[in-house]
Amino acid sequence: MTRANTPMKPQRENDFAYQAVYRYLTVLINASVSGCAVRLPSLRQLAERLNVSISTIQYAYSLLEKEGRVYSVAKSGYYAQASALMVPSGNASDVLEAVYGNARRPGMCVLSADEPASLQSLDSPLLMLERELLRQYPRQPQLLAQPCGELELRTVLAARYTVSPVNCWHADDVYVGADLRSVLEILIAVLQLRGVTVLVESPCDWMILRLLEAAEVRVIELPLQADGQLDPQQLLTLLQSERVGLILLSSALSLPHGSLAPDANRQLIAHLLANHGTWVLENDCSSELADEPCVQRLRDWLDPDRLLVFSAFDRLIGVEAPYGFVLSRQWRTELQRHFLLRSFRLSATRQKALARLFTSGRIDQHLQVLRRLLKERRTQLNHLLRERLGDAVEIVEPQGGATLWLRSVRRVDMSEVFQHLLRQQIVIAPGELFSLNGHYPHHLRLSPISHSDLDLPDVVGRVADALRLAPGD
Template identity: 65%
Template sequence: MKGLRETDFAYQAVYRYLTCLINEVGSETPIKLPSLRQLAERLNVSISTIQYAYSLLEKEGRVYSVAKSGYYAMPVSLNASFCSGNDLLETLYVSARRPGMLVMSTDEPALLQSLDSPLLLLERELVRQYPRQQQPLSQPCGELELRTALAARYTTSPTRYWHADDVYIGADLRGVLEILMAVLGLKGATVLVESPCDWTILRLLQAGGVQVFELPIAGTGCLDLQLLERLLTTETVRLAVLSSGVSMPRGSLMPADNRQRVARLLQQHDCWVLENDVYGELGHEPNGQRFRDLLDPERLIVFSTFEKFMGPEAPYGYLLSRQLSAELQRNFLLRSFRLSPIRQKAIARLYSSGRIDQHLQVLRRLLSERKARMIQVVRERLGDSLEWVDPAGGATLWARSLRPVDMRRVFQRMLKQSVVIAPGELFSLQGLHSQYVRLSHGFSGQHDLDTAMAMLADALRLELTD
């Protein structure tokens, strides 16, 4: 394992180790895999590294977890059936992990420029300063130094401030959101989301028994104020989930006047707001107005993750809330996230040294350049087939077919060409966006964008003629 770590990040080596372990089993029945602690001791890496490798395999459909039991290898027959089933998201995940695939379905901006190397270097330096035997007692809500750094970063005025005690850090974004749903008691409640919406959020709400109302984003980037007011008046809305800045996957910015009027309506109806700040650092113009600048902080919760802009070695999710502190602390303690305090300290030092701000400047420039390149190629290859939103940030392009097509069949055609795209229907629970597709421009340079777009043009044309 130590030899592998000379050239790979730890989670990549663990991922390959587990893949080999699963392939060796090759069973038609579920096989229990080693626990997080067993693998951490066996491979001499942190538990959070093992957890991240397992989460990747779980997304692929290679493993599944059982509460209070552990992880199991998915039977070969069941794993293979995912690609032929009706669950589009499962098919996408499994296909994206096949060797040789060009994955244009993801939204991973940090693939262009990650902070993995500086983070791990700083972590090694801190290990020498903080020997294991001198580590403090467990901090279930996250390392105090990192929570303090985040509180300072989100504080903008004497009234819009945060303290370290308002910040909660978990192993990943999904785990943090699951805790929040439990604390807010959202089962059976009504929640508003802007649409299109990230499929992770939609699936979590769906699995939690939440009644979801989708607010479509107009071509101008605005939300329909009349629809919003009608829903707030006629429905008992517990929560509204809104993007802080760039709305992904659409990539648009809400005009300032529309944002202000939406905020006023939400405050008039005393509605809690969950601000999605996952892409807050990834706008090409990052200093725009946010909902947290307009709303009462006492009715606001902000959530985000480091992974989108730092890379996979910083998978932690976090949220900020000035209310519900007793319930949040209790649930984080019960969840018992095992997070590396040293790595969290390293992230905090990257903030305090200004290294993250320097990194973000470079990353935004690279994303802007990639966006321009993709739009140029799409205009040349697909200008008569697609129309698109000029993204204000992120690493994807949201495009609509100019003619009615079955985008799921286009997705299947592209899979046969070893290209994975994300059909728009994944970003709605109510059948919206069936004519849309999300395309990533953040993939590695070994693939040919021109060729991939030519394949997509052919797939759209063939779908129209069939």
């Protein structure tokens, strides 16, 4: 008899033989799964091979089926799921690919997303307004296309960001691109950041981090304190010891952290940066999602001539408004040249419709509803996590946004938690994605917005079980 067919040591059924079968099948699946489904041994074959009953094999298969690792086909048998459900091991970029890939698979419970507008969007009103404009106005010739964005939209944005005669913007200071990623790529090129030292508020959005990494920017992460404040002394030390070319900070609400630093702290940080003449790149993507929308922005205390602000519409409005934009008083020639070279083919009518959603007040009304709905969902998730996990996790009390940031008090292997939940068709965002330097290995970000057909208490129960059962130090 070959080694592969050597029976396991006899076990009594009440000694949970199915656990040994489960472990055997797990190794078998990991070794055999490639890019396509793989047929697994039949119940009878495994019963004979492992010297256990068919019912034990059946129970082990049923556990794997509930976890999403196998599926059955009538009159054919069991098959291992394609490898897209398996998590690559190694580095954060592998995990990021697994998060993105699995979040797009049908039937997955996605707790990793941060898409606030998916809860309540303005896509339909935007498209209806666009159709009305198409009926009212003929299509403009391509020669009249504006490479930096439609003038009407840029004018509206400039007015929305103007708060005083000093902190003011004009349409020529606004640049609209196809999406946030392309706008940030242009900024990195215009500012010539390759090899430059950039301070980044941490934790930070993974897309921004990967863009900086790909551009060979030297990133130093500036960690947020538990209450969302930045340490002024730590910042001062870095400004004095490093040749900092730029600092990337949130305008108000810091995501994924979910915190809102006190005005006094942000004002102090702004004064430190002004004293050192540091260029500031302000992330304004989430400021409108703060529970208290009237808070002052970081830019209110900064020199507008040493400031760039970027944001996007899709988080607030929906997927039909994918555009990103940047505001800058400086770098006008270079920004115009790069936007012209990109040749973004953006719908002028869609941009006009977007501008009119702003001028009509429709977006501000929408934001009031969206903030309320997001807070209700976050509160529900927060309550369930505290109920199921108690003191086992520390949760940042969110002050806006669509997610929760939490840390396991026990030093668990979060990659094991990630894999365990993927096998149950649940996708989370491990904390390691939000750092380039290996920070937050025991953290995760969760969103209560999209949890498929599963009941949220049930999903939270599975997350709690995965955290409890994960190996730790």
